[in-house]
Amino acid sequence: MSxxxxxxxxxxxxxxxxxxxxxxxxxxxxxxxxxxxxxxxLSFVLAYAVRFFTNLxxxxxxxxxxxxxSLLIAMLVPGWIALFAMHGLYQRxxxxxxxxxxxxxxNAASKGxxxxxxxxxxxxxxxxxxxxxxxxxxxxxxxxxAWRFGFRRIVYWLRRRGYLLERVLLVGATEEGRxxxxxxxxxxxxxxxxxxxxxxxxxxxxEVIAGKARVxxxxxxxxxxxxxxxVETIIIADTNLIRERLINLNGAMDLLNQLEVxxxxxxxxxxxxxxxxxxxxxxxxxxxNKTRITGLHAIGKTIIDRVGxxxxxxxxxxxxxxxxxxxxxxxxGPIFHRRRVIGxxxxxxxxxxxxxxxxxxxxxxxxxxxxxxxxxxKLKDDPRITPIGRFLRRTSIxxxxxxxxxxxGQMSLVGPRMITASEMHHFGRWQxxxxxxxxxxxxxxQISGRSNLGYEHRVRLDMHYIRNYSIWLDLLIIYRTIPxxxxxxxxx
Numbered sequence: 358m359s360x361x362x363x364x365x366x367x368x369x370x371x372x373x374x375x376x377x378x379x380x381x382x383x384x385x386x387x388x389x390x391x392x393x394x395x396x397x398x399l400s401f402v403l404a405y406a407v408r409f410f411t412n413l414x415x416x417x418x419x420x421x422x423x424x425x426x427s428l429l430i431a432m433l434v435p436g437w438i439a440l441f442a443m444h445g446l447y448q449r450x451x452x453x454x455x456x457x458x459x460x461x462x463x464n465a466a467s468k469g470x471x472x473x474x475x476x477x478x479x480x481x482x483x484x485x486x487x488x489x490x491x492x493x494x495x496x497x498x499x500x501x502x503a504w505r506f507g508f509r510r511i512v513y514w515l516r517r518r519g520y521l522l523e524r525v526l527l528v529g530a531t532e533e534g535r536x537x538x539x540x541x542x543x544x545x546x547x548x549x550x551x552x553x554x555x556x557x558x559x560x561x562x563x564e565v566i567a568g569k570a571r572v573x574x575x576x577x578x579x580x581x582x583x584x585x586x587x588v589e590t591i592i593i594a595d596t597n598l599i600r601e602r603l604i605n606l607n608g609a610m611d612l613l614n615q616l617e618v619x620x621x622x623x624x625x626x627x628x629x630x631x632x633x634x635x636x637x638x639x640x641x642x643x644x645x646n647k648t649r650i651t652g653l654h655a656i657g658k659t660i661i662d663r664v665g666x667x668x669x670x671x672x673x674x675x676x677x678x679x680x681x682x683x684x685x686x687x688x689x690g691p692i693f694h695r696r697r698v699i700g701x702x703x704x705x706x707x708x709x710x711x712x713x714x715x716x717x718x719x720x721x722x723x724x725x726x727x728x729x730x731x732x733x734x735k736l737k738d739d740p741r742i743t744p745i746g747r748f749l750r751r752t753s754i755x756x757x758x759x760x761x762x763x764x765x766g767q768m769s770l771v772g773p774r775m776i777t778a779s780e781m782h783h784f785g786r787w788q789x790x791x792x793x794x795x796x797x798x799x800x801x802x803q804i805s806g807r808s809n810l811g812y813e814h815r816v817r818l819d820m821h822y823i824r825n826y827s828i829w830l831d832l833l834i835i836y837r838t839i840p841x842x843x844x845x846x847x848x849x
Contacts, residue, residue, distance in 0.1 A: 385521070386447050389508060390438060393446075396504045397437045397497055401430040404492035429485070433473070437497065440465040449617070453509045453548075456830035459502045463829070466498035513546035522550040523617075526588040528579075528603070529595025530556040530565045530572055533621050537594060538570050540817075552586045555579060557598060576602040580612055590617040657828055658769060665770050666763035673757060680711055680754060687745040690716040693758060698775040701795050706767045708775055708796075709758035713746025714739075753842050759798050771831040772797025773819035784816055791816075794823055804837040 405426055441447065444461040452458070470490060477483050515521045525541070527534050534554065541549040553573035554565050563572045574582050576598055582588070591613065603609050681692045694714070695707035715721065718741025722730070730736055742750065749755035762768040768775070775796035776784065784791060801818040822830070 381521070382449065385512075386449075386452075389452070389505075390447060392504055392508060393441060393501060394434055394438055396500050397434050398430065400496035400500050401426075401433065401493050404489050404496050405430075407492050408486055408488040426489070433469070436472075437466070437469050440469050453512055456827045456833055457825060458505060458509075459829045460827045462501050462505065463498045466494060466501070469497070470494040512548075516548045517545045522548050523589045524552050524587055525549045525590045525592055526552050526573075526582065526586065527554045527570075528556075528576075528591060528593045529598050529621075530554040530559050530563070531595050534592075534594030535565055537592060537621055538566055542566070542569055549590070552588060553582075555582065555598070556595075557602065576609075579603060579609055583612060583616070588616065590619065592619050592621060594621040596620070654826065654828070658831070659766075661828070661831070662763050662769050663766075666760045669757075669760050670764065673760070676754070677757070680749065683745050684712055684743075688715055688743045696775075696777070698777050698796065699781070699792060700767055700775075701792060703792055705778070706762070708768070709761050711749055711755040711758060713743060713749050713755050714741040715743055718742075753803075756798060763798060767795065769795040769797045770799065771822075771834050772800055773822060774800055774802045774815060791819055791823070794826075799834060799838045801834060804834060804841040 441462070444465045446452075446458065446461055446465065470493065473485065473490060477485050512521060527538055538551050538554075541547050542551060551566075551570045553570055555574055555576060555578070556563075556572050557575045559565070559572045561572055561574055565571055573586070583591075684690075684692050690712055692712060694710045694712040696710060697705055698708045700706050721740040726736055726740070746755070759768055763770055772795050773791050776791060801822050802815050805814075805818055
């Protein structure tokens with residue numbers, strides 16, 4: 358089964374039915390599953406070739422046993438697919454979900470190889486080359502991630518052209534509902550086709566998003582609209598409409614059970630810090646974590662931060678010396694600048710930077726520039742910046758001393774952008790979430806426009822990072838930071 362067998366006709370009200378929707382989903386998952394099986398088979402075969410045909414000194418001599426390994430591979434491939442399924446890698450909610458998907462691939466492949474090791478431990482007669490085991494493990498998760506990365510790009514390409522979309526109806530034309538719709542419309546690769554809103558407050562036909570989405574009816578029209586518009590997914594932006602009216606309509610709840618139902622974040626945006634369900638006196642209650650990243654994730658992130666910062670400082674020591682000399686020759690003043698920022702739990706600390714401004718920089722500002730600085734936090738043509746400072750900012754070299762902050766545990770290599778006390782009001786209710794994670798030397802803001810981003814966009818990127826944190830996301834951001842720095846876009 359391949360993508361060519363998937364119904365790619367653009368979804369419209371006249372050409373859309375439940376059977377076609379189901380067929381399309383099954384074809385997509387079938388293509389993904391067949392690709393996984395092919396890539397996993399290739400991984401095991403390549404591992405066999407590397408182990409027995411390359412004569413690398415790290416491998417001891419061993420019997421090739423092609424028949425044994427052929428049978429073993431034939432048994433392991435279905436096992437790997439089963440493990441992928443157990444980790445939700447074929448569930449609609451987990452598909453094309455970026456770093457979370459990659460994290461699950463890694464976990465499934467690791468558990469699979471651990472099971473093989475345990476099998477050889479309990480059955481000594483089964484002898485599997487350790488070199489093949491290690492190579493199979495590395496290749497199975499790395500090549501599968503590469504395959505899924507490529508497949509996801511194909512799906513995104515199709516979605517941007519109007520294919521493989523799901524028809525979405527929003528319940529509640531609230532401010533939050535409007536914001537959700539706008540973001541889904543802006544992110545075409547998300548695959549959402551907004552058919553409209555249900556609302557009991559605004560008149561039918563009212564435009565919620567000019568030219569793109571309007572109120573199609575009230576809660577009383579729910580069943581009819583779902584049928585007429587061939588709705589696949591419901592996003593509930595106003596829970597009051599569900600609780601007060603929709604739940605009382607005959608057949609409405611049965612219909613909801615047949616659809617994909619999603620709740621808008623609402624209060625849960627405030628709970629991005631992470632929650633655990635705990636029972637107290639047989640009453641289920643939500644317990645809030647004081648920090649967002651906990652357990653093994655916190656340990657892994659700390660190790661990567663400290664080791665990465667230490668290695669970085671050692672390797673960059675000659676550059677630090679050259680920059681220090683250049684700063685002293687460029688203008689009078691200290692080499693380093695200490696910026697007072699707020700870290701986890703509202704604890705303040707000094708973030709180190711190479712000095713890029715004149716000591717009397719504030720006196721060089723005009724009243725208009727002061728107002729722009731107060732509103733946006735940055736100036737494109739900042740008269741306070743020294744000549745060498747412009748180069749340091751454009752290349753982000755000025756921020757490298759923050760590796761000391763990472764080493765001290767005040768910052769992370771990857772995280773939200775640091776916040777000063779004077780900037781806190783720009784982040785509104787989300788400021789509490791941002792302060793549950795250590796600020797980062799780089800982050801989604803760094804690879805998405807840097808200083809060109811307004812506070813609203815920065816908040817959205819930082820919240821996305823906090824919600825979706827994983828080691829894989831950190832590695833992806835570090836990987837994409839390098840070309841972002843080389844381009845120098847948004848750096849001033």
